[in-house]
Amino acid sequence: MRASRLMSILLLLQTRDRVTAQEIADQLEVSVRTVYRDMESLSAAGIPVYGDPGHDGGYRLLDGFRAKLNLLTTDEAESLFLAGLPSAASDLGLGAIATAANLKVMSALPPELRDRAGRVAERFHLDAPGWYAEAEPTPFLTAVADAVWNEHSVRFNYIRWATPHLVTRTTEPLGLVLKSGNWYLVGHTALQIRTYRISRIMELQILDIPVTRPADFDLATYWSTYLKSFDQRRRRDSALLRLAAETFERLSELLDPASAQAARDSAKDPDPDGFREVYLPIESLDRALSDILRLGAGAEVLGPHELRRRIATQTAAMARLYGG
Template identity: 80%
Template sequence: MRASRLMSILLLLQTRDRVTAQEIADQLEVSVRTVYRDMESLSAAGIPVYGDAGHAGGYRLLDTFRARLNLLTADEAESLFLSGLPSAAADLGLGALVTAANLKVRSALPAELRDRVGRVAERFHLDAPGWYTESEPAPHLTAVADAVWNERALRFDYIRWATPSSVTRTTEPLGLVLKSGNWYLVGHTDTVIRTYRISRITDLHVLADPVRRPPDFDLATYWAGYLASFDQRRHSDSARVRVDDPTYQRLPELLDPAAAQAAHDTATPPDAHGYRDIRVPIESLDRAVSDLLRLGAGAEVLAPEELRRRMAEESAAMARRYR
């Protein structure tokens, strides 16, 4: 571990003109005191590393020194696909490997290309979770990821919305998906491919049984189909809603993408007053009331009658509250 860290420090020094002890500590997730000890070890080993004090100070290598330490290990090469997703790499326990792999790749580049890579990293950042949401804790993620990679079956308890709420599942893991900051396991269970939200997995056991991976399975293709079928299952019913033109134009802001698209696809031409009838997919009456209230006074629910009644009751209660 320490030898790997010393190599990472050396590569970091080769890719930067000057780097502070704090920057090294932040990059490698160690303390500044550890960095000081590592720099002393590098110097004792004959590496021409120099430290400058002061506000503009830091560590640097002698300009003529180059160490060819850029050969990737197998684990580092496998982690490269996560190089643009540092938070995901950290979730999977691969943060240090991704850092080391990136340093080796950048060290191997000519100076001009190395500078261009640095400019891109300074100017673009990918933040996977959606607005106003936080990633759920997934304590079993690392173990699940290890089973996915090593193709070992899993048995776990799973908390779901349907009754019974807790079930035991044995599955052959096929892949992991990061969606809106949350991790999902795709696995072969009872001859059917199912999806599990990893934050709801409890009492996980990795089995010795090997995974029989379907030869024609493609994770990205499966996930696209799963999302499409999920929207169809979720929107098992629909509401007929009359909307004015300003509300109609704002539907992509006010509804989720699938519902907004369905509303546009079913919209009638505007009448003499600019109103359209639309069909909005709904998951349940409770969820529909909260979703459709977002449309404001520019919308009127026409059907089903039970939803119209509940919208009227909720609107009247809100009016009394603000009276």
């Protein structure tokens, strides 16, 4: 365990010009006192590590010193090749570069670890898109990725759901996210941070305007917060339903996870016939119509009245179509 921690410290020093004892302790989840002891051990082992005192001080390695990758453990060598996303790299125009990097890492490993790491690609495969979903065309993804990496602002036409449908946006790209097979651009405007679906971007232009990244911005944290707020905004209203026992048990199969969980959490005790009243979050009456029709005859809409009326109209038309 300690040997692995020493190697982690060494590699951390390799990737940073200077790092404090507190930063190392936070990264490795140990005490600062433990870091001091580990630094003494590294120095005693002949590693050229130096500590600079003062407010701007920290630990650093002698210029030119590099640790070797063949110090990876077996588990680390295997997990390294699980971290790669070949399809994502290809989408971003980095497929050949990722392949070359993989080959360099493989060549640096000793034979026994090289064989085990190579087995990962034979046994694990990532297919990001959901079932029965075709990949969206993203002709501007490579250009957007280039702007993200080189920190250039972009201007593009964008197709959105609200009116007007076609708008022009100028933004400072902060990152790209691959979610369920779809690519999203996170960009910073003068007012706020916004998210754009790459497949809806049209006529993109890379501008000669540098990006100023917010000092406290973290892409993973932003995306997690964005998903929560998006779901809350998407489900602002609710419908009151009366569900048969069998339909209630099958909610996870019939609805998206968030809606199914919300309905279960709001469920009242079953009546003598086994029916339960639940509240189902809805985005709009049009969307709710298709969602509730999916529940079949095991669901009755009690409110709002307009949604009940639309369900009645739709089911009556279906009955006429099928000769009922």
